[in-house]
Amino acid sequence: MSYTIEGNTGTWEIVVGLEVHAQVISESKLFSGASTAYGAPPNANVSIVDAGMPGMLPVVNAHCIRQAVRTGLGLKAQINKDSVFERKNYFYPDLPQGYQISQYLHPIVGNGELVIDMPNGESRTIGITRLHLEQDAGKSVHDRSDDATLIDLNRSGVALMEIVSEPDIRTPEEAVLYMRKLRSILRYLGTCDGNMEEGNLRCDANVSVRRRGETAFGTRCEIKNVNSMRFVARAIEYEARRQVDLIESGQTVVQETRLFDAQKGETRSMRGKEEAHDYRYFPDPDLLPVILPEGYVEEIAASLPELPDAKKSRFIADYGVTPYDAGVLVMEQQTAAYFEAVAQGRDAKQAANWVINELFGLLAKGGKDLSETPISADDLGRLLDLLNDGTISGRLAKDVFAIMFETGQSPARIVEERGLKQVTDTSSIEPFCEEVIAANPGQVETYRKNPKVIGWFVGQVMKKTGGKANPAVVTGILQKMLDG
Amino acid sequence: MSLDRSTVARIANLARIDVPDDQQEPLARELSNLLLWVEQLREVDTDGVEPLRMIMPLPPRWREDSVTDGGHADVVTANAPAALDGFFVVPKVVE
Amino acid sequence: MSELTYLTLTQARAGLLAKEFSVDELLEAHISALAAHRDLNAFITETADLARQQAKTAASRLQRGEAGLLEGLPIAIKDLFCTTDVLTTAASHILDGFKPPYESSVTRKLWGEGALCLGKTNLDEFAMGSANVTSYYGPVRSPWTAVGDNVAVVPGGSSGGSAAAVAARIALAATGTDTGGSIRQPAAFCGITGIKPTYGRCSRFGVIAFASSLDQPGAFGRSVEDCALFLEAMAGYDPNDSTSADLPVPDWKSEVGGGVKGMRIGLPREYRVDGMPSEIEQIWQQGASWLKAQGAEIVEISLPHTKYALPTYYIIAPAEASSNLARYDGMRFGLRVPGKNLAETYMKTRGEGFGAxxxxxxxxxxxVLSAGYYDAYYLKAQKVRRRIADDFTQAFEHCDAILTPTAPSAAFRVGDKMDDPVAMYLNDVFTVPSSLAGLPGISVPAGLSASGLPLGLQVIGRPWDEMTCFKVGRAIEQAADFTTLPYGLEAAA
Structure with missing residues (x-):
């Protein structure tokens, strides 16, 4: 798939790398015992360590290290058994220590990769440059006062994983697919809940453009604040177009940080707001190097769940579902597990079809997600069993499904109580067939010329039986009567 | 390395320390002398020497992941030059 | 002046346990001494009321036979240790009015052992100095003056207030912190004993940071035994400090008198620096002779990178300090000097809040940390630091402890050496190398200079081997029999 921008002077392509900040799932912060819970009153989740009080010292949260290693393994990345926390020095009111503890020269995770699945069935591998752990900053509230800013340090010190991709992304769509896939992997691993609204997953995009065929990279701009899946593509599209227009009008792209304005759909320069940065990184002397003990990585590796790519391959191989359906089913671990429970011992393609088309359709209509489904996987499976053993017809199955969704009742009970069992016994169907033939002599004439009209007769009989008659049996009886 | 006035101004800005104009020149001289003095280190052969990371080698020191602190915004902000409703109040940050 | 203030910490402890005097009597004698010596400017904050409160608990614990190591003993705390609800300043304007809502781990241990807090002692601002003249609260003067001279001399720094308080018999002991010599040098200048333990022996949690990889709390006392007792109460593992060592604290006080027989004592030849006064050379040789007389073997050793220690230190310590002191920005605590906007508030607060x-x-x-200079300065210094540390490792293959002068001179007048920072930094020439290597060091008073001011000898030990420092220190103490009192105190004694 190619994405190009037609300019006045030729065709351009885009080069994108993403820097994602993913909040680590942990009870307490990276270096203090304060809670990471979202939505607490201002400064309620703050220890004196987070507030940068004099004499306070950081102590590493073991679980955050584990989560970073787990994520690294999920990205098939090299795990560095010796990594270093460094201080990134700058002044900002939401940065209490006057430095952010981060990793710089020696991150805990090195090169890895992430495979994205294109809608056309192809896949592309995007390189991961590194993953490192760092502290989040606090929050500035600007709208409470005209001449002051309010600072809430609840987020200050919460562990983040910064995950940096190689500049391998070539289309805005790939960027979105990368984000979706990354989010999916993080959620499988249980290392980040990926909630972009709460800011648990944030994205900065490094964007540059070059003429098609060019191999060198153009000057890039870092686009900050791209904080929803929707905006990822929009921000990149806008920025790439801006750069093309700039170059074609004889100007040059200045390497800078730009802010994405979601309301206007534009990026704008942060120049002037930020001075030339000189972060003066150096190893934090309050912390020891992070040396992973013998067997540590292996033990975590052994505990990893089956990840989306592996699961997808297995679904295609074992269940025979299409690559597209498999992709949809494995995006969320919960969906995949639901599907597998339904598919177990049944027609897997049919199961996939019901899960994706029927269940997701109704869920989407109600604005719900799978965790809120009123239909358990077992019940959906039983419904398919009733359908497949001929107890109910395909048409009735959908009605039963709708009732199940409405009431949460089991399919057997619905079929039983509402008398929806399919009728296959010829003697009870024959009277209906006779009735329909007798009442429609004209249609009988038409049938003589065009036997396909039998479908119309079947429909009439089904209507009269309230859909309960077995259509195959009905067709047999009608044929015999009309031909005879 | 001899520091000039503009370097002193740049460093002062990085360190957020106000150095009045008339003090920049003398400070530049003073800092230059200090740098000249520490540059003796260039004489030391450090080829292949790993920089010191830990003076006393210690085993990893990691915390259990549990909530042991927090819930006292009043204490956290008690020393603040200005506070409001549990927030620290600082001069307007222009975004 | 009560003779109770002339007891050593160890004697006072024995006296309380034997009920020779009460906690109240001991405390009130010290509170009187505190009031009588305000001219020294040794304290930034006096906490007599807190001490009296603590004394009640101490008295009842003594009564019940549940005395801690320091039960009922009045001591002083360097104002770099955070103390709950008690003004903590680091002797800086920038911490105006700061009352920590927390206690440093070391002081928490001390109160747990029953010590009584007389107050927070003066120091060089953020512990940066060697003469205690950079304090926002004014210089500390030593209780000593040179013979025939009424001009005040410096107590040394940065823990000058603590050293002066112990020397002037205001406190039985005091905490200090040592980054490049800030305990050992003032101990030498004030004629008392001071120990900087191995880096990691005492917790830095709640101690206002100067240079994190060097800072280490330690103890002042009027005898080696006092220092051993006091350090025992301060030391120990703290899970809140990642650089604190999980090692048992030995019973130093009981083994101080173990002697030096059979020990090999190294004299580093590189410590014979150019222009060292002959009286320093003499006291050093004297110390070696005393130890030899008590059965130690004296060996010459080499610490080849000694001359690079000070420049290394003056890259690493300021680099760490520049980052450690970034939190003093006028936003969450302490001084805020309002400007017309945020940027100016930062600049003014830090410009006015910090001293020169x-x-x-x-x-x-x-x-030295800025872009383009990191490798040439900071990284280079960390490499040289390793060489310096390696020098010590090699030297300790040939000896059990190293004997050196503590400082290249006796105390100088308040106001001297102020124009030339490097001349001031040279005070720490003998203490900085072992600080860079994280090693324990003790300074013991050994004699007097020609001008009648105290001179100290330093004993440096292997990592975690404070015990040997104490034993060698005790041997010097016995031989030196240093009993001279600061002149202002002679009459009272």
Whole structure:
């Protein structure tokens, strides 16, 4: 798939790398015992360590290290058994220590990769440059006062994983697919809940453009604040177009940080707001190097769940579902597990079809997600069993499904109580067939010329039986009567 | 390395320390002398020497992941030059 | 002046346990001494009321036979240790009014052992100095004066207030912190004993940071035994400090008198620096002779990178300090000097809040970490630091402890050496190398200079081997029999 921008002077392509900040799932912060819970009153989740009080010292949260290693393994990345926390020095009111503890020269995770699945069935591998752990900053509230800013340090010190991709992304769509896939992997691993609204997953995009065929990279701009899946593509599209227009009008792209304005759909320069940065990184002397003990990585590796790519391959191989359906089913671990429970011992393609088309359709209509489904996987499976053993017809199955969704009742009970069992016994169907033939002599004439009209007769009989008659049996009886 | 006035101004800005104009020149001289003095280190052969990371080698020191602190915004902000409703109040940050 | 203030910490402890005097009597004698010596400016904050409160608990615990190591003993705390609800300043304007809502781990241990807090002692601002002249609260003067001279001399620094308080018999012991010599040098200048333990022996949690990889709390006392007792109460593992060592604290006080027989004592030849006064050389040789007389073997050793220790230190310490002191920004605590906007508030607060020496070190530290200079300065210094540490490792293959002078001179007049920072830094020439290597060191008074001011000898030990420092220190103490009192105190004694 190619994405190009037609300019006045030729065709351009885009080069994108993403820097994602993913909040680590942990009870307490990276270096203090304060809670990471979202939505607490201002400064309620703050220890004196987070507030940068004099004499306070950081102590590493073991679980955050584990989560970073787990994520690294999920990205098939090299795990560095010796990594270093460094201080990134700058002044900002939401940065209490006057430095952010981060990793710089020696991150805990090195090169890895992430495979994205294109809608056309192809896949592309995007390189991961590194993953490192760092502290989040606090929050500035600007709208409470005209001449002051309010600072809430609840987020200050919460562990983040910064995950940096190689500049391998070539289309805005790939960027979105990368984000979706990354989010999916993080959620499988249980290392980040990926909630972009709460800011648990944030994205900065490094964007540059070059003429098609060019191999060198153009000057890039870092686009900050791209904080929803929707905006990822929009921000990149806008920025790439801006750069093309700039170059074609004889100007040059200045390497800078730009802010994405979601309301206007534009990026704008942060120049002037930020001075030339000189972060003066150096190893934090309050912390020891992070040396992973013998067997540590292996033990975590052994505990990893089956990840989306592996699961997808297995679904295609074992269940025979299409690559597209498999992709949809494995995006969320919960969906995949639901599907597998339904598919177990049944027609897997049919199961996939019901899960994706029927269940997701109704869920989407109600604005719900799978965790809120009123239909358990077992019940959906039983419904398919009733359908497949001929107890109910395909048409009735959908009605039963709708009732199940409405009431949460089991399919057997619905079929039983509402008398929806399919009728296959010829003697009870024959009277209906006779009735329909007798009442429609004209249609009988038409049938003589065009036997396909039998479908119309079947429909009439089904209507009269309230859909309960077995259509195959009905067709047999009608044929015999009309031909005879 | 001899520091000039503009370097002193740049460093002062990085360190957020106000150095009045008339003090920049003398400070530049003073800092230059200090740098000249520490540059003796260039004489030391450090080829292949790993920089010191830990003076006393210690085993990893990691915390259990549990909530042991927090819930006292009043204490956290008690020393603040200005506070409001549990927030620290600082001069307007222009975004 | 009560004779109770002339007891050593160990004697006072024995006296309380034997009920020879009460906690109240001991405390009130010290509170009187505190009031009588305000001219020294040794304290920034006096906490007599807190001490009296603590004394009640101490008295009842003594009564019940549940005395801690320091039960009922009045001591002083360097004002770099955070103390709950008690003004904590680091002797800086920038911490105006700061009352920590927390206690440093070391002081928490001390109160747990029953010590009584007389107050927070003066120091060089953020512990940056060697003469205690950079304090926002004014210089500390030593209780000593040179013979025939009424001009005040410096107590040394940065823990000058603590050293002066113990020397002037205001406190039985005091905490200090040592980054490049800030305990050992003032101990030598004030004629008392001071120990900087191995880096990691005492927790830094709640101690206002100067240079994290060097800072280490330690003890002042009027005898080696007092220092051993006091350090025992301060030391120990703290899970809140990642650089604190999980090692048992030995019973130093009981083994101080173990002697030096059979020990090999190294004299580093590189410590015979150019221009060292002959009286320093003499006291050093004297110390070696005393130890030899008590059965130690004296060996010459080499610490080849000694001359690079000070320049290394003056890159690493300011670099760490420039970052450690970034939190003093007027946003969450302490001084805020309002400007017309945020940027100006930062600049003014830090410009006015920090004194000249602190500003100088932050500037140097910022520079050596800045883009393009990191490798040439900071990284280079960390490599040289390793060489310096390796020197000690090799030297300790040939000896059990190293004997050196503590400082290259006796105390100088308040106001001297103020124009030339490097001349001031040279005070720490003998203490900085072992600080860079994280090693324990003790300074013991050994004699008097020609001008009648105390001179100290330093004993440096292997990592975690404070015990040997104490034993060698005790041997010197016995031989030196240093009993001279600061002149102002002679009459009272």
């Amino acid at each position: 020496e602190v500003r100088r070190r932050i500037m140097i530290g910022t520079y």
